[in-house]
Structure formats: C-alpha cells, structure tokens
Amino acid sequence: MPLELDDIDVSILNSILEDGRKSFRQISRDTGITTPTVKARYERLVNIGFIKGVLPIFDFEKIEAGAVREKKKFVQLESLKENITKRKRDTSQLYQNSSSLKDEIREIQKKISTGIAINIICDFCEGPVFDKPKILKFANIERFFCCxxxxxxxxxxYRGRIESIxxxxxxxSELDD
Structure with a gap:
C-alpha cells in the first residue's frame, strides 16, 4: 500500500523547495505546523526514500578569478578552476538566471500535491510493500517492511547496529535535556 502525501507533507515539501537550508523551526513558522510534526514528517519522507537529499545550487559567477590567485587561502580553488569552468558551461543552460530556476521549482511544486502515492520498498527483502507496512522504530529512524x-x-x-544507534x-537526548 503506497504512502499518500497529505496537506502537511505538501506544505513541508513546498517550504523546503523555497530554501533547502531552512531549519525545522523555520519550516514550522512558514507552514503553521508544529516543529516536532515537521521534523517527524521530514524524517518519514527521508526514511521511505522520497527525499533523497537536499542539494546546494552554486552560483559560480560569484567566484572572483583574481581572488583565486591573490590569496593563499584560496590556493585550493586554483586547482578547481578548470572544473569550475567546465561546470559553468554544463550548468549555464539550466541556471543561467534565477528565473529559470524559479520556473523549475514551480514545475516541481505543481507535481507535489495531496494524494500522491509513494511506493514503499521493504528494507529487508527489497520487495514492494503491498499492504500497510510493518514499521520498526528505533531512535529517530523508521524502517518499513512488507511482512x-x-x-x-x-x-x-542488524541487532548490534540498532542497539548502538x-x-x-x-x-x-540526555545531553539535550
């Protein structure tokens, strides 16, 4: 049985799309959803594999060519200069201005809506989960199983790893208290 996104999931995903660096508290303020709920829903979406990662988008135009040669602390960037030039060429079409990036984000937001069904894969046998998943919770991690x-x-x-985690x-959590 696939997991269906609800309004809370969609709100969280849209907030992350605006800025992937937001804290759970900032997402909470944006969406009106409590911070613990935001954190739990985000972790659930990561655990089922829907959110694979939040990737940075670099603006290579901000790197000053002269600064790379002048300052010793930027020596490491000197060896990356060719790589940066290549990446600029490769990504220039996709990110040539912020409007194209905003258009791409709008397209993603259109695809994310309430009721989207996410197929869940068993974390043990890697087969599909057809019925309600059996869930193993430990620490802040959830694992999903078909049976x-x-x-x-x-x-x-994984008993040893689970106990260690x-x-x-x-x-x-004792240190946080």
Missing part, C-alpha cells in the same frame, strides 16, 4: 517475517529478520540481522540517540 513481520522481514521485520524480524532485519531486527535479528539507540544508545547514541539516548545519550544525545
């Missing part, structure tokens, strides 16, 4: 057998098999296979997470 209790896969959930049990995963728990046994739980201990680290509990230690962190």
């Amino acid at each position: 209790n057998s896969c959930k049990s098999g995963y728990s046994q296979k 739980k201990r680290k997470y509990e230690g962190k």
Whole structure:
C-alpha cells in the first residue's frame, strides 16, 4: 500500500523547495505546523526514500578569478578552476538566471500535491510493500517492511547496529535535556 502525501507533507515539501537550508523551526513558522510534526514528517519522507537529499545550487559567477590567485587561502580553488569552468558551461543552460530556476521549482511544486502515492520498498527483502507496512522504530529512524517475517529478520540481522544507534540517540537526548 503506497504512502499518500497529505496537506502537511505538501506544505513541508513546498517550504523546503523555497530554501533547502531552512531549519525545522523555520519550516514550522512558514507552514503553521508544529516543529516536532515537521521534523517527524521530514524524517518519514527521508526514511521511505522520497527525499533523497537536499542539494546546494552554486552560483559560480560569484567566484572572483583574481581572488583565486591573490590569496593563499584560496590556493585550493586554483586547482578547481578548470572544473569550475567546465561546470559553468554544463550548468549555464539550466541556471543561467534565477528565473529559470524559479520556473523549475514551480514545475516541481505543481507535481507535489495531496494524494500522491509513494511506493514503499521493504528494507529487508527489497520487495514492494503491498499492504500497510510493518514499521520498526528505533531512535529517530523508521524502517518499513512488507511482512513481520522481514521485520524480524532485519531486527535479528542488524541487532548490534540498532542497539548502538539507540544508545547514541539516548545519550544525545540526555545531553539535550
């Protein structure tokens, strides 16, 4: 059974599209959704594999060619100069101005809507999850399985890692308090 996006998920995704560097608190303010809910929903979307990452978009026009040669701390960039030139050529069509980037974001926002069904893959056998997924929660991580057998098999296979993650997470939360 695929996971369907609701209004909360869509609001969070649209906020991230505006600026992927936003904190959960900033997203909360933008959307009117509580910060813990934003964090939990974001983590769920990451855990099911819908959000693969938030990537930076570089503006290579901001790099001053003279500054690379003049300052020692920019020596590392000297070796990247050819790479930057190549990337500028490769990405110039896509990001030649901010309006094309904004258009691309608008197109993505049109595709993200309430009711979109996201197919879930079993974290153990890697088969499709047809029914309601069986969920294993530990620390701030959720793993999704097609059946209790896969959930049990995963728990046994990764018992040591799971316990280690739980201990680290509990230690962190005690420090945060």
